Amino acid sequence: MITVSIIGAGNVATHLFKAFSKTKTVSVKQWYSRDLNKISSFKNKVEIVADLNGLAEADIYIIAVSDDAISSVSEALPFKDRLVVHTSGSVGIYDLDKKNRRAVFYPLQTFSKEAKVDFKQVPICIETIGKKDYPQLKSLAVALGSPHYRVNxxxxxALHLAAVFVNNFTNQLYRVAHEITESEGVEFDILKPLILETAQKVQTMSPYMAQTGPAKRNDKNTIKRHLKQLKNEQHKAIYNLLTNTIKKTHGR
Amino acid sequence: MITVSIIGAGNVATHLFKAFSKTKTVSVKQWYSRDLNKISSFKNKVEIVADLNGLAEADIYIIAVSDDAISSVSEALPFKDRLVVHTSGSVGIYDLDKKNRRAVFYPLQTFSKEAKVDFKQVPICIETIGKKDYPQLKSLAVALGSPHYRVNxxxxxALHLAAVFVNNFTNQLYRVAHEITESEGVEFDILKPLILETAQKVQTMSPYMAQTGPAKRNDKNTIKRHLKQLKNEQHKAIYNLLTNTIKKTHGR
Structure with a gap:
């Protein structure tokens, strides 16, 4: 049995707590939040603490707080030589206080407060200093049923940056499409199957191979017509830039 | 029973033929291609013809050829006053020769030659001149099990243009992410669950509500760090433009 204590009360912390609670090989020893109200609904399931000095011994301490707070929370831990990980994609591993053994356990997914999370669909990127602490963190990912990858x-x-493109930026393209359909009073719903299929296609095919459309074919008439149709200057700028990028990728 | 004849041998024509063949209410009378070799493998299942003059009477003629050829093919049809539709998102309904009753039967999806198509996931946008021909085209969509929408x-x-954003441009963002991960020797595979989840999220939530990330939060430090990380000028331009668009959308 691996014992973990969770530090933080946000989405990642909450989803990790729920997921660990369902495993047979990981036991959540304590859950810390400086604001106990945030986790008080779990008090019958786990020992909750509001003081870092109340943290008991555990195999792994998981700091799942906002990026800006990781460093100071790790400094405030009242023990040393234990395994302490953060869950951020962008914060350095060396931003953790060196009095403890440092590592990163980064779940690469988008978490909503309400939505259920299936950890089989949450790749865990594990970064350690040296090899020693890797096996235990790998076991943690295995317990969740998550695909896991060792990364530096x-x-x-790079993954965190790429995730901004496939998540935030892609979602903004959906938003632009919503604005375009709305401006003609037509339902955005009609686009939803295409949105899904586009994402599904690259599960088995490279994005390079999956590309289609006027930019790839360098279909000048359609491109010209589309640009004329677009009234919003920002939409037009996105159309031009991504069309040119596709042309470049496909040697047009 | 509705009888249809299909004109053209591309992806849309082929997927429509296969889908109609499975229905109980639509019968494909003939399939035309100027190059019979392209459809000869279906000759035991349907009458194939290479001469437009060989087209017999049918309830609906579906012209599923390249955009540029729609107009001339419709002109070359040797009959009048019958229902003739094209399947394009961008070609005008009036580009069809007016000697026949004109309409559009536009399946809004991305079709690959190999991949199986589930028409339940293919919304059909139906455009007619006047109301008279709408019910029969609606029956055609119903026979396929497709969601259907009447549009002008x-x-x-607008849908065709919006589809470029959610399909071609989104796919190019996946491609950029592939380039970013590849440049650090890390697997693109790690991003695939996030790609799917991002598409799944907007099936039940508006893109506006689904947005997260540094641009929405106006997290200047992360944005600065990401821009420093990006070496490719085109990637950087995309990052800047979409970050600014997100900020504008969310009033930052």
Whole structure:
């Protein structure tokens, strides 16, 4: 049995707590939040604490707080030589206080407060200093049923950056599409199957191979017509830039 | 029973033929291609013809050829006053020769030659001149099990344009993410669950509500760090433009 204590009360902390609670090989020893109200609804399931000095011994301490607070929370821990991880994609591993053994346990997914999380669909990127602490963190990912990958700092940061493109930026393209359909009083719903299929296609095919459309074909008439149709200057700028990027990728 | 004849041998024509063949209420009378070799493998299942003059009477003629050829093919049809539709998102309904009753039957999806198509996931946008021909085209969509929507020309063109954003441009963002991960030797696979979840989220939530990330939060430090990380000028331009668009959308 691996014992973990969770520090923080946000989405990641909450989803990790729920997921660990369902495993047979990981036991959550304590859950810390400086504001106990945030986790008080779990007090029958786990010991909750509001003082870092109340943290008992555990195999792994998981700091799942906002990026800005990771460093100071790790400094405030009242023990040393234990395994302490953060869950951020962008914060350095060396930002954790060196009095403890440091590592990163980064779940690469988008978490909503309400939505259920299936950890089988949450890849865990594990970064450690040296090899020693890797096996235990790997066991933690295995217990969750998550795909897991060993990464270094540069790789984790590249993933975090790439995630902004496939998540935030892609979602903004959906938003632009919503604005375009709305302006003609037509339902955005009609686009939803295409949105899903586009995401599904690259599960088995590279984005390069999956590309289609006027930019890839360099269909000048359609591109011209689309640009004329677009009234919003920002939409037009996105159309131009991404069309040119596709042309470049496909040697047009 | 509705009888249809299909004109063209591309992806849309082929997927429509296969889908109609499975229905109990639609019968494909003939399939035309100027190059019979392209459809000869279906000759035991349907009458194939290479001469438009060989087209017999049918309730609906579906022109599923490249956008540029729609107009001339419709002109070359050797009959009049019958129902003739094209399947394009961007070609005008009036580009069809007026000697026949004109309409559009536009399946809004991305079709690959190999991949199976589930028409339940293919919304059909139906445009007619006047109301008379709508019920029969609606029956055609119903026979396929497809969601169907009645649209006008402007709405269909808005959908076609919006589809470029959610399909081609989104796919190019996946491609950029692939380039970013590849440059650090880390697997693109790690991003695939996030890609799917991002698409799934907007099935039940508006893109506006689904947005998260540094641009929405106006997290200047992370944005600065990401821009420093990006070496490719085009990637940087995309990052800047979409970050600014997100900020504008969310009033930052």
């Amino acid at each position: 700092s540069d790789q984790r940061k | 020309s402007d709405q269909r063109k």
